Each structure stands twice: as structure tokens, then as C-alpha cells.
Amino acid sequence: MMDEKKIKTAVKMLLEGMGEDIQRPGLLETPERVAKSYKEIFGGLYEDAAVHLTKTFPVESNEFVLEKDIPFYSTCEHHLIPFFGVAHVAYVPTDKVVGLSKLARTVDIFARRPQIQEQLTNQIADAITEHLEPAGVMVIIEAEHLCMSMRGVKKPGAKTLTMVSRGVLQTDSELKNTILSMVGIK
Ligand SMILES: Nc1nc2c(ncn2[C@@H]2O[C@H](COP(=O)(O)OP(=O)(O)OP(=O)(O)O)[C@@H](O)[C@H]2O)c(=O)[nH]1
Numbered sequence: 072m073m074d075e076k077k078i079k080t081a082v083k084m085l086l087e088g089m090g091e092d093i094q095r096p097g098l099l100e101t102p103e104r105v106a107k108s109y110k111e112i113f114g115g116l117y118e119d120a121a122v123h124l125t126k127t128f129p130v131e132s133n134e135f136v137l138e139k140d141i142p143f144y145s146t147c148e149h150h151l152i153p154f155f156g157v158a159h160v161a162y163v164p165t166d167k168v169v170g171l172s173k174l175a176r177t178v179d180i181f182a183r184r185p186q187i188q189e190q191l192t193n194q195i196a197d198a199i200t201e202h203l204e205p206a207g208v209m210v211i212i213e214a215e216h217l218c219m220s221m222r223g224v225k226k227p228g229a230k231t232l233t234m235v236s237r238g239v240l241q242t243d244s245e246l247k248n249t250i251l252s253m254v255g256i257k
């Protein structure tokens with residue numbers, strides 16, 4: 072489990088390191104607030120996508136399912152600064168589908184961890200592959216990284232796109248292009 076005490080101590084040290092007065096009223100409760108918010112923001116570290124992806128429904132059709140524009144917030148593991156945007160998740164079922172909300176829940180579980188976008192994209196695709204055994208899966212993420220907007224190279228508005236495709240969604244370019252055009256990426 073998350074060590075709340077350690078996080079609070081670290082936040083105090085961070086503030087002191089910045090030269091802040093940790094006794095000033097505005098900051099008194101900050102270590103506690105940060106620890107509390109980390110439980111939420113990084114709560115995915117303690118969650119397993121299996122919880123959401125093991126309840127499936129049998130299906131005869133093997134047409135693809137696309138859940139697009141799933142908003143997410145994640146945290147860049149290099150700078151501990153947010154990156155956020157939308158994820159598009161598609162799969163071609165073999166014999167079972169999962170409840171639609173579970174795709175968004177899966178995105179959240181992996182987003183709420185220290186992450187890099189490539190790994191986030193892969194982990195979502197891996198979880199769907201493992202639990203649904205689909206004929207194909209495709210995950211696309213479009214995001215803005217605040218570490219590239221508010222600091223460093225300072226390029227607000229620059230978007231990072233990552234894509235993982237597996238199975239028929241990797242080999243069948245017509246199907247792949249249909250999904251890309253439905254998502255709105257040319
Ligand atoms: N591949 C990848 N890189 C990321 C992601 N998020 C942030 N980065 C990059 O991580 C890199 C870290 O580079 P470093 O040179 O170690 O750190 P830095 O000196 O703070 O780099 P700058 O951001 O260029 O100032 C930067 O280029 C970031 O843009 C991500 O999701 N994927």
C-alpha cells in the first residue's frame with residue numbers, strides 16, 4: 072500500500088528544498104493534501120485490470136468494437152507532471168465482449184500510475200489481449216504533456232500520438248484504416 076507518512080515527509084522536504092516556509096498557513100495542510108491526492112492520482116498502482124475485464128458476455132459477431140475519445144489524465148514518470156488527452160480503444164472479439172465502461176476503466180487503471188505514454192498504450196493493449204483473447208486490438212492515445220508545455224522545450228499544444236495494434240488490427244490494413252478514419256486520424 073501507499074506509504075502516506077513517507078509522502079507527507081517528502082512533500083515537506085520538497086517545499087523546504089524550494090525555500091518555502093512550511094509553517095505558513097497556506098502550506099500547513101499541503102503535505103496531507105498531496106498524500107491524499109496521490110492515493111487517487113496513482114491509485115492505479117494498486118488496481119488490477121482483471122477485475123474489470125473478466126466479466127464478459129458471449130457474442131456471435133466478430134465485428135470490431137471501438138470506444139473512442141476516452142478522456143484520461145496521467146502523470147509523466149520523468150517529471151511527475153501531468154499528461155492528458157484521449158484514448159481510443161478498438162478490438163475484434165472472438166467469442167466474447169466486455170461491458171463498454173470496462174474499456175474506460177482499464178484506461179484509468181494504467182493512466183493512474185507514473186507513466187510514459189508508450190507504456191500506457193502497451194499496457195492497455197496487453198490487458199485486453201490477455202483477458203478478452205480478441206482477434207485483434209488497437210489502442211491509440213493522443214496527449215499533451217505539460218512537461219513539454221509549461222517547462223523545458225515549452226511547446227504548448229504539441230500532441231503526442233502513440234498506437235499499438237495487434238492481431239488482425241495489425242495485419243488487415245483496410246480494417247485498420249477504417250478505425251483510424253472513424254477516430255479521425257488520417
Ligand atoms: N518517450 C517519452 N518521453 C517522454 C514522455 N513524457 C515525457 N517524456 C520526455 O522525457 C524526456 C526526459 O528527458 P531528460 O533529458 O532526461 O530530462 P529533461 O532535461 O528534463 O528534458 P527536457 O524535457 O527536454 O527539458 C523529455 O524529452 C520528455 O519530453 C513519454 O510519455 N514518452
Ligand SMILES: [Zn+2]
Pocket residue numbers: 147148149150151152216218219
Ligand atoms: Zn515529463
